[in-house]
Amino acid sequence: MGEINQNITQKTNEKVEEEVNQEEIPGVITTTSNAISDFIKKTAAQDFINWGRKNSLWFMTQPMGCCGVEMIATGCAHYDTDRFGIIPRNSPRHADVMIISGYVTKKYLPALKNLWEQMASPKWILAMGDCSISGGPFYESYSTVQNIDEIFPIDVFIPGCPPRPEALLEGFIQLQKKIAAKKDKGTNY
């Protein structure tokens, strides 16, 4: 068990001032331990949580190449991804899923990591298209980062050049199945 801080409800004014300095919230227990979430993962409550998570996979519109065009097409009205709870979002802070939809260059990798760290957990990554999986036609370029799965915890690879919107949708459904089966990588992050 980690450190547990519990607020004492009856305090003098001086102590309240100290607490403001320590940035504590009255009536809130904070902990650095994972024990509670580890316990919940063993219970049926996690099934319910995962049911909610898998049905609200908002993805970040961060198109990186020609796959990005297919990604935007997927988000449009024709494919109606809302029925699966898949909605495009513009901000990484609103999003649950990041789609790497193009080749990652050495210059772009820090920005991509930055976006990934801005997303709130739980979060998942899809690798869309041959470029993001292995470099695609640019696999031996001096500026291409190969084997992106060693850098990001990628749950689903969607091959294609570019994959059709149906393929991207299928990738999302596979991700939903992984989340329901508690085999996804994103929840640990």
Add this chain to the structure above:
Amino acid sequence: MDAKTIIDSISNEFSDSISNTLIESEIRVSAYVSSPDVVEVCRYLKESLGFDHLSCESVVDYIKRDEFEVVYHIASYDHPVVLTLKAILPRDNPVIDSIVDVYWNANWYERENYELYGVSYTNHPYLKVLVLPEEMLGEWPLRKDYEGFPQKTAKNLV
């Protein structure tokens, strides 16, 4: 102004530095220039012969000859002739004068040539990387003997 007039004019003006002139057609001529005189030649082309803009500036790596060629494509809006001007640099120490003073748009061309080939331009106003990440400066990725490519087969392809 036709192609032959232009070639004769620069050959007479810079008889020491201009060599290997070639009239490929009515609208394409080429010439080699010795690298210290490139700014003077460009200034003469711009002010006396009506070549008012630089279309392109690039570098070719001739590794067997152990040389770089800096290639300038200089053209005009007044007459149809495009001049291909080439300067030869040694491969181990490629230094040439910047022509930004004459043609301002050479600025980014020269920065790109610098980051990709390592040709350093003296008197350039801001010789920094243009597109490459900062940490790749010094690798000169478009040189023929560049070794820093990733492995030939990506892991996921196997």
